Amino acid sequence: MEGSAFVVELERFKSEQLAPILSAGQTSLTGGDPRQLLQVALANEISVSELAALWIPTTREIDVKLAFARQAGDEAGHFQLVADRLAALGFDAAAFQPPPDNALFTYLKSLDSTVQRIAAGLFTLEAIAYGVNENFMAYCASRGDDETVRIYREYIQPDERAHQ
Numbered sequence: 001m002e003g004s005a006f007v008v009e010l011e012r013f014k015s016e017q018l019a020p021i022l023s024a025g026q027t028s029l030t031g032g033d034p035r036q037l038l039q040v041a042l043a044n045e046i047s048v049s050e051l052a053a054l055w056i057p058t059t060r061e062i063d064v065k066l067a068f069a070r071q072a073g074d075e076a077g078h079f080q081l082v083a084d085r086l087a088a089l090g091f092d093a094a095a096f097q098p099p100p101d102n103a104l105f106t107y108l109k110s111l112d113s114t115v116q117r118i119a120a121g122l123f124t125l126e127a128i129a130y131g132v133n134e135n136f137m138a139y140c141a142s143r144g145d146d147e148t149v150r151i152y153r154e155y156i157q158p159d160e161r162a163h164q
């Protein structure tokens with residue numbers, strides 16, 4: 001199989017597998033405070049930044065090593081954007097305490113081959129992040145929080161797409 005045909009097939013498989021997960025997430029976003037979801041986003045951004053940073057020194061391929069390094073910096077930037085937005089909404093992000101790793105991040109940190117890390121981290125986790133963010137933006141838009149939508153649309157989502 002040609003490399004490009006493989007990528008097209010893999011992309012289709014991924015979209016089919018993720019669709020039910022993301023649509024379930026969409027219907028669960030019906031109430032609550034967007035600030036709570038922004039705090040979940042803070043936890044995710046710092047967890048992904050740490051994951052990418054953890055993989056830098058033990059990834060031998062220089063192009064992948066650099067991709068993880070750039071990703072770690074980008075996710076730290078997302079953390080800062082979300083923290084600034086929370087501050088504007090009256091939440092003190094300095095009081096934020098990163099939660100312990102959940103089962104997903106414990107698993108991801110255990111991956112030790114470059115192919116596994118690309119497949120699980122850059123390819124799959126970033127696709128989930130992009131879809132979850134799209135759901136969150138639709139939720140914010142429905143609540144009139146256009147500024148949070150703008151931050152995600154202009155800064156965060158282009159990075160998440162690039163990480164894929």
Ligand SMILES: [Fe+2]
Nearest residue numbers: 045074075078
């Ligand atoms: Fe991010």
Ligand SMILES: [Fe+2]
Nearest residue numbers: 126159160163
């Ligand atoms: Fe990302």
